[in-house]
Amino acid sequence: MTLYKDGRYAEAETEARAVAEARSVLRLDSYAPLALSVAALAMSAQGRHAEALAAYDDLLPGFGRTFGAEHPQTLKLRSDRAQTLAALDRHAECEAECAAVARIAGRGVGSDMSLIAGAARNGLVFALNEQGRHEEAETLAREALAAHGAPSRLALVLQLGLTRSLNGQGRHEEALAEAERVGALCRKLPEGLSRAETGAVELAVATALLGLGRAAEARTLAMTAHATCRAGFGPDHRRTVEARALLDRIDGM
Numbered sequence: 024m025t026l027y028k029d030g031r032y033a034e035a036e037t038e039a040r041a042v043a044e045a046r047s048v049l050r051l052d053s054y055a056p057l058a059l060s061v062a063a064l065a066m067s068a069q070g071r072h073a074e075a076l077a078a079y080d081d082l083l084p085g086f087g088r089t090f091g092a093e094h095p096q097t098l099k100l101r102s103d104r105a106q107t108l109a110a111l112d113r114h115a116e117c118e119a120e121c122a123a124v125a126r127i128a129g130r131g132v133g134s135d136m137s138l139i140a141g142a143a144r145n146g147l148v149f150a151l152n153e154q155g156r157h158e159e160a161e162t163l164a165r166e167a168l169a170a171h172g173a174p175s176r177l178a179l180v181l182q183l184g185l186t187r188s189l190n191g192q193g194r195h196e197e198a199l200a201e202a203e204r205v206g207a208l209c210r211k212l213p214e215g216l217s218r219a220e221t222g223a224v225e226l227a228v229a230t231a232l233l234g235l236g237r238a239a240e241a242r243t244l245a246m247t248a249h250a251t252c253r254a255g256f257g258p259d260h261r262r263t264v265e266a267r268a269l270l271d272r273i274d275g276m
Contacts (some may be wrong), residue, residue, distance in 0.1 A: 027065055028215035030255055036065035056085050060100055067103075068219070070259030072110040079104035095135040098128050102143045109146060110261040114153045121146035141171045141181070148184035157191035164188060176216045179208055183220065186227045195234030202227040221255045222248035222262050229269060238273055245269045 026035035042058035049055070059082055067075035079100060086097045105120040121143045128140035144167040151160035164185040171177050182205045189198035206224045209217045225248035233241035249266035256263055 024061060027061065027068070028218065030218050030221075032065045032068040032256075036062045036069070039065065051089070053089055056082055056089060057096065060086075060103070063107075064103060067107050067110065068256060068260070070257040070261070070263065072107050072259075072261065076104065076107045076111060079107060093127055093131070095128075095131070095133075095139055098124050098136075098139045099142075102139055102146060105143070105146050106149075109149055109153065112153075114150045118147060118150035118154070121150060137171075138177060141167055141177045145177065145180045145184055148181065148188070152184065152187045152191055155191070157188045161185060161188035161192070174208055174211055176212065176219070179205060179212065179217060179220060182208065183223050183227060186231070190227070190230045190234060193234065195231045199228065199231035199235065202231055218255075222252040222266060225251070226262070226266055226269065233269075233273060238276060242270065242273045245273060 024035070026032075026038060039058045039062040043055040043062070046052045046055040046058070059078065063075045063078035063082065066072075066078060083097075083100060083104065086094075086100050090096045101120060101124050105117045105124065108114075108117040108120065125140050125143035125147060128136045128143060131140075144163060148160045148164045148167070151157070151163065164181055168178065168181050168185065171181060182201060186198050186201045186205060189195075189201060202224060205227065209220065209224055225244045229241040229244035229248065232238075232244065245266055249263065249270060252260060252263040252266050258264075
């Protein structure tokens, strides 16, 4: 996980697989499946979303048997899998799974369950936005932020979801102001907590600027987002592709 947080995704995947292999001879061992879930997370971070989804699908039955269907580890795996569904444009499936995980985790107690519920709601916000249901996404994002408003990676991604919903509604001035607040929060967080959102703030600001008719500024930021995402995640990662699409949209105007 330290390698993952440091953005060294290929190394994180290799190390996680090595841990899983070393533990594979042990019966009823919980560390091997957990290590493989880290490998799946690292695969997705490298843009190998279809491979990651297949890994999650393989792991999910075993997690249910080892930890229990409503255990935090099982719910986290389901939440991470749902984010991968979104990266593969399977947004209705992502919506249904995130809603289910948020509902179960919301009944639980403790900080782990609270974080899982918040992460699932963030996935739900993204899925709603991608289906054009921006007003629903805005409402849910604001409700989740009220519950998880303290500076954290969760607050950061929820604010990004709110910004996306505002842009989707054509409320670009509000989106720009929100994106600037997200940028300020991003700078306050330790780099390891915000690295997974590399390029996201620039994309949010660029989208708002484009909506305000400031295409030249938007293009500069979209180019920055594309370059940093390509370097950090690879050419096939969802955010790299999104940045490329925004650049193409600007250049086609």
